Amino acid sequence: MGYEIIIGLEVHVQLKTKSKMFCGCLTGFGARQNTQVCPVCLGLPGVLPVINKQSFEYALKAALALNCQIADFTKFDRKHYYYPDLPKNYQISQYDIPFSHDGYLDIKVDGKTKRVGITRVHLEEDAGKLIHPEEKESQYSLVDLNRTGMPLMEIVSEPDMNSPEEAHAYLTSLKEIMRYLGVSDCDMEKGTLRCDANLSLRPKGKKELGVKSEIKNLNSFKFVSKALAYEAKRQAELLEKGERIIQETRLWDEAKEVTRSMRSKEGAHDYRYFPEPDLEPIRIDEKWLADIRKTMPELPEARRSRLITQYGISNYEANVLTQEKIIIDYTEQALLKAKEQNVTLASVTNLTLGPVFKIINKQKIEFSEFTRKVPPENLVSLANELDKKTIVSTMSGVVLDEMFTSGKTARNIIKEKGLEQVSDKNALEPIIEEVIKNNQKIVADYKGGKKSAIMALVGQVMRASQGKANPQKVKELLTKHLG
Amino acid sequence: MDLYKKTASEIKELVLKKEIKSVEVTEDLFKRIDEVEPKIKAYLTLNKESALAQAKKIDEKIARNEKTGQLAGIPIALKDNLCTEGIKTTCASKILNNFIPPYDASVVKRIKEEDGIIIGKTNLDEFAMGSSTENSAFGPSRNPWDPARVPGGSSGGSAAAIAADLAFLALGSDTGGSIRQPAALSGIVGLKPTYGRVSRYGLVAYASSLDQIGPMTKDVRDAALFLNVLAGQDPADSTSVPLETPDHLEKISRGVKGLKIGVPKEFFVAGLDKEVKESIDQGLKVYEKLGAEISQISLPHTEHGIATYYLIAPSEASSNLARYDGIHYGHQTKSSKGLIDMYSQSRSEGFGDEVKRRIMLGTFSLSSGYYDAYYLRALKVRQLIKQDFDEAFKKVDVIMGPTSPIPAFKFGEKAANPLQMYLCDVFTVTTNLAGLPGISIPCGFTKSSLPIGLQILGRPFDETTLLQTAYAFEQKTEFHKTKPRI
Numbered sequence: 029m030g031y032e033i034i035i036g037l038e039v040h041v042q043l044k045t046k047s048k049m050f051c052g053c054l055t056g057f058g059a060r061q062n063t064q065v066c067p068v069c070l071g072l073p074g075v076l077p078v079i080n081k082q083s084f085e086y087a088l089k090a091a092l093a094l095n096c097q098i099a100d101f102t103k104f105d106r107k108h109y110y111y112p113d114l115p116k117n118y119q120i121s122q123y124d125i126p127f128s129h130d131g132y133l134d135i136k137v138d139g140k141t142k143r144v145g146i147t148r149v150h151l152e153e154d155a156g157k158l159i160h161p162e163e164k165e166s167q168y169s170l171v172d173l174n175r176t177g178m179p180l181m182e183i184v185s186e187p188d189m190n191s192p193e194e195a196h197a198y199l200t201s202l203k204e205i206m207r208y209l210g211v212s213d214c215d216m217e218k219g220t221l222r223c224d225a226n227l228s229l230r231p232k233g234k235k236e237l238g239v240k241s242e243i244k245n246l247n248s249f250k251f252v253s254k255a256l257a258y259e260a261k262r263q264a265e266l267l268e269k270g271e272r273i274i275q276e277t278r279l280w281d282e283a284k285e286v287t288r289s290m291r292s293k294e295g296a297h298d299y300r301y302f303p304e305p306d307l308e309p310i311r312i313d314e315k316w317l318a319d320i321r322k323t324m325p326e327l328p329e330a331r332r333s334r335l336i337t338q339y340g341i342s343n344y345e346a347n348v349l350t351q352e353k354i355i356i357d358y359t360e361q362a363l364l365k366a367k368e369q370n371v372t373l374a375s376v377t378n379l380t381l382g383p384v385f386k387i388i389n390k391q392k393i394e395f396s397e398f399t400r401k402v403p404p405e406n407l408v409s410l411a412n413e414l415d416k417k418t419i420v421s422t423m424s425g426v427v428l429d430e431m432f433t434s435g436k437t438a439r440n441i442i443k444e445k446g447l448e449q450v451s452d453k454n455a456l457e458p459i460i461e462e463v464i465k466n467n468q469k470i471v472a473d474y475k476g477g478k479k480s481a482i483m484a485l486v487g488q489v490m491r492a493s494q495g496k497a498n499p500q501k502v503k504e505l506l507t508k509h510l511g
Numbered sequence: 512m513d514l515y516k517k518t519a520s521e522i523k524e525l526v527l528k529k530e531i532k533s534v535e536v537t538e539d540l541f542k543r544i545d546e547v548e549p550k551i552k553a554y555l556t557l558n559k560e561s562a563l564a565q566a567k568k569i570d571e572k573i574a575r576n577e578k579t580g581q582l583a584g585i586p587i588a589l590k591d592n593l594c595t596e597g598i599k600t601t602c603a604s605k606i607l608n609n610f611i612p613p614y615d616a617s618v619v620k621r622i623k624e625e626d627g628i629i630i631g632k633t634n635l636d637e638f639a640m641g642s643s644t645e646n647s648a649f650g651p652s653r654n655p656w657d658p659a660r661v662p663g664g665s666s667g668g669s670a671a672a673i674a675a676d677l678a679f680l681a682l683g684s685d686t687g688g689s690i691r692q693p694a695a696l697s698g699i700v701g702l703k704p705t706y707g708r709v710s711r712y713g714l715v716a717y718a719s720s721l722d723q724i725g726p727m728t729k730d731v732r733d734a735a736l737f738l739n740v741l742a743g744q745d746p747a748d749s750t751s752v753p754l755e756t757p758d759h760l761e762k763i764s765r766g767v768k769g770l771k772i773g774v775p776k777e778f779f780v781a782g783l784d785k786e787v788k789e790s791i792d793q794g795l796k797v798y799e800k801l802g803a804e805i806s807q808i809s810l811p812h813t814e815h816g817i818a819t820y821y822l823i824a825p826s827e828a829s830s831n832l833a834r835y836d837g838i839h840y841g842h843q844t845k846s847s848k849g850l851i852d853m854y855s856q857s858r859s860e861g862f863g864d865e866v867k868r869r870i871m872l873g874t875f876s877l878s879s880g881y882y883d884a885y886y887l888r889a890l891k892v893r894q895l896i897k898q899d900f901d902e903a904f905k906k907v908d909v910i911m912g913p914t915s916p917i918p919a920f921k922f923g924e925k926a927a928n929p930l931q932m933y934l935c936d937v938f939t940v941t942t943n944l945a946g947l948p949g950i951s952i953p954c955g956f957t958k959s960s961l962p963i964g965l966q967i968l969g970r971p972f973d974e975t976t977l978l979q980t981a982y983a984f985e986q987k988t989e990f991h992k993t994k995p996r997i
Contacts, residue, residue, distance in 0.1 A: 067612075067613060067614050070839065071834050071839070072594075072612065072613070072614075072840070073594065073600070073602070073607065073610065073612070073715040073716075073834070073835075074592075074593075074594040074600075074612070074616060074712070074713040074714055074715045074716065075712070075713075076711060076712050076747060076748050076749065076750075077749070078746065078747060078748075078749050079749065106830050108830060108833060108877075110833070110836065110851075110854055112838045112839075112850070115834060115838075115839050116833065116834045117833035117834055117836060118830055118833055171838070171839075298878055298879045300829075300830075300874065300877040300878060300879070300882075301877075302826060302827075302830065302877050302882075302886060305718075305719035305720040305750075305827060306716075306719050306749065306750065307749050307750075308749055308750065
């Protein structure tokens, strides 16, 4: 029997505010344990929360980008459970009136667009972390409360995804949007994006959903795909054997690449939610929303379509360039300048996709560092040199490397290092004669009818000229010589 | 010199005129405390050394003719559920027996900024839950008028301290009457401001939507002086209200001519002590003579006040007290098997019976399946109670009646039956549910010399009228000047 996979994702995104959600503590990553804390986030007797407006506005931005309905009235609630990483033993969260609901996210899989519903987006405070000592028999655990009270946004999707690939695309797109908005880094390694997945199977053609399992401990997008694929297979095998799926929480074991049962969900926890009396409810009016809309950047999907029509770049190029907002911001600035200066746009995009990415990857640097050293106008001037054929196109990497390390302009580097393209017959002839003399076998091949052998000779001349020779001209002269 | 008998306003005047030094006042007070405190047990912690050091600093300031704060040189007692940096704050609970806060409550900060002197922390019912201080884990305080009787509660320590001249000003907190009822039973002035008027930051929460800090004083002028310092928005408390604080002293002697006083018939029902009723009637006559217009009004939902309060307050308490788990601070059990056992052992050992009772009540009423029937319904009744007051205040300027249905009772008299104890709050809880300001002032004595309190309730944020009304009565009567013989 065929089964349809049904997947819903619950994603927690840590918002990138300077201070925590209900107190003034800093939110930096990697600080020494229990140093980013104060009486409020420690939950000491007598303290009161005060909402960080920035966290709320970041969340509103995110919800708008996810096409959500925004509530005009919202409130916070207390969710109770006992755990040592939660010093108040309740979490300030949102229960029955989340600030936003009923949105969607369009994802692309195999070139096809699919709409995934967003059930709700709400805001809550993060808990701390428990650190378990490495000795197995130890009688204690340590608590780090630096993360306690960080603003956390929960995004719950509808069970609209039907394959691990779709789940992966959903996460990728979500991350891309959050990063465009600048509200979160969505870095799974640092825990600024966390994902729980619900998966169930239903026989093809049936309407009612099957019993789902919730999968936790998914620490990368890759693991999400792997775990979902595994879980779908596991459930299908059980169903084939005529066994029942039980509703439970399962942990992804990344070493063994399996999901393992963690606890049965049958005795559901009673969180005793009730409205947080220490915080006033929040009214969201149109003016506030309009102000927030004004600060929202163009979102990745819209930007891609626009780039394709405005600059005539390819679908592929648009996809690669828009993965990070900072990259396309930079490239687009360069493209605008290029237009002004009648520089070929393709020269600019080729530079970004080629030598620029190479530098980023090789030097392992942030893109922002590159933009500081090579501002867009400098990149355009390099493109201009290529257009004018001042240098051989394969030399662009060498020049850009030097631009990045020294901060000098393309023009100066080309001059100082004498990298200009050599097209002068008198300069090229001696090199060509030398190459012919030293490569008699290739010459013989060519003369014997293997016309493509000439490219090997061109290569030799290029090498001998330290890459500066005009390859067109070289080929022309060689053909003449051997003719 | 018997300086301890004076009011805070009198002390302030003498100190500023350089007729006496704050150090002398403080020393005199501690001498009084040494003599009387063993019989009263108003305090849990005394802060003599740093109080004297602070008094010395203020004397020096005055000697240099520097500008001084509004509470310059006045020794002040704080209920032990207000956080004080470096001074133990126990809430009269074993679970916080050794808890020393790293920060000051906002009101404590204000007192310090206004040059007040903190002399100690007073006793209370554990976590402010009770009406007698009998729920204190460290033993009850005694009523200065009769040591066999309770001073009222939960701010009983503060009330006893003021009544016995062991402090010039004291702070209490009022969730269902915890300032006004002990003020009435101990024969002092107790003011519960409007919810949102005074910052709650640093007040150890019992029921967040009801708790309010307020002054407990020897007379009405002192209450106005103290409220001027306490009131005002605080960025650390989102529920504090952004309103200008009027000068409550400025127009205090305006009088009550033409003032419309409403007397709710629901406050004069079976269970109201005969002598209390007579005193209140006499008090109303005083107002009549002063030119006020008295009429009967109705607050029809008063009878549901206790039931509503004892659902909402314990529900919030069950949540607020969840943090006392022995993990991060406070009492931790010595014997436990695993995490869950550690939680339950620490809490079983640390909390007293009444606190446990309310945590259980609250946990039950918030549980899924019961929430709608209990907590949610209580919220709806709370709205009805609030509407009663809204309607009443369309017709009258203030509402008057007894603070407590009975005068101070004997130790053990009500402790055996929690419901009996809860019924003591019948005239005070509705004020908290509606968020209104209320004051209790001395208005008479029983034949056996137990004080009786008159309660005056006002419109939201109209503490000014409340204080003017109370002050007019005080000017015509001597009850507040009568002192207990200890």
